[in-house]
Amino acid sequence: MGEILFEQNENGEIIYTGLVETPFSADTVMGLAREYLYTLEKKYNARISDRFEGVTKVACDVELPVGTKYIDASWAGIIAKAASTVNFNLVIDIRPGKYRYTLTNFVTDRWRIPGEGKDKGQSNMIHWQRVNSLQKELEKARKKDKEELVTMIEKEKASYEGEYKAVMDFIEGLKTFAIINDDF
Numbered sequence: 001m002g003e004i005l006f007e008q009n010e011n012g013e014i015i016y017t018g019l020v021e022t023p024f025s026a027d028t029v030m031g032l033a034r035e036y037l038y039t040l041e042k043k044y045n046a047r048i049s050d051r052f053e054g055v056t057k058v059a060c061d062v063e064l065p066v067g068t069k070y071i072d073a074s075w076a077g078i079i080a081k082a083a084s085t086v087n088f089n090l091v092i093d094i095r096p097g098k099y100r101y102t103l104t105n106f107v108t109d110r111w112r113i114p115g116e117g118k119d120k121g122q123s124n125m126i127h128w129q130r131v132n133s134l135q136k137e138l139e140k141a142r143k144k145d146k147e148e149l150v151t152m153i154e155k156e157k158a159s160y161e162g163e164y165k166a167v168m169d170f171i172e173g174l175k176t177f178a179i180i181n182d183d184f
Contacts, residue, residue: 016101028178032177037051056093059090066163086167090103130156
């Protein structure tokens, strides 16, 4: 098994939740939540879909791109594409003076993984499958191919750490979008 970066509960689910106190009214927090999601789409090229905005709740699916992969399409030149994405559900429950965020249903989607590892799946599992697949190949590989496989394993670990960091940065943004910043 690979490393576990995304924390799992006793059922093996990845769930991040937090309660944030804010000096703002529920209406103001709702407006700030909408602005945060809009900024996220523009700044990080994230996709926000299936958005629901109720009186006290914002819910949506988030597709967060991670890293860049360059593809040489000779007819179109070099194309830049996200190396992977982390998809999850986001719910922001809003009350006067506070809000709770909850992220669930994490799925990692990688760009074309060869071998036994799957391209898409539960975030920790996809990493384990890929690393385990590469480890098996490494054990059976000819001496001249081993260096390349070791490099692929390190890339996989770096990619997974990048996905984890992107989600943690996203959560930091959730913790602060409705906080007064006195740093001028």
